[in-house]
Amino acid sequence: MSEQVQDLRELMVIHKARKPNPVISTKSILIFAVTWSLWLLTVYLIVNDHRNLFYNPIVGTWTLADLAKAAAAVVLAQLNLLLVWSICISRKRKH
Secondary structure (H helix, E strand, C coil): CCCCHHHHHHCCCCCCCCCCCCHHHHHHHHHHHHHHHHHHHHHHHHHHHHHHHHHHEEEECCHHHHHHHHHHHHHHHHHHHHHHHHHHHHHHCCC
């Protein structure tokens, strides 16, 4: 193998740091801990007060179940629009 090919191979190799940056690691751990603590707090509050949340109106006359159904309908509508858009774009590229 020529020396140029060997040099190019060395340049393409990504050398990972042996010691990760402690500031980045600390921030990552802190963000991870805060995120999971908020999720666990949410689960606790829902389990603790689920009857009031599910059966009493939250917004106007809508209960949490109604809001969840509306959110699911919006997400499904967006996914359908995305599917139609991707089909239209792929047909334009073929022609």
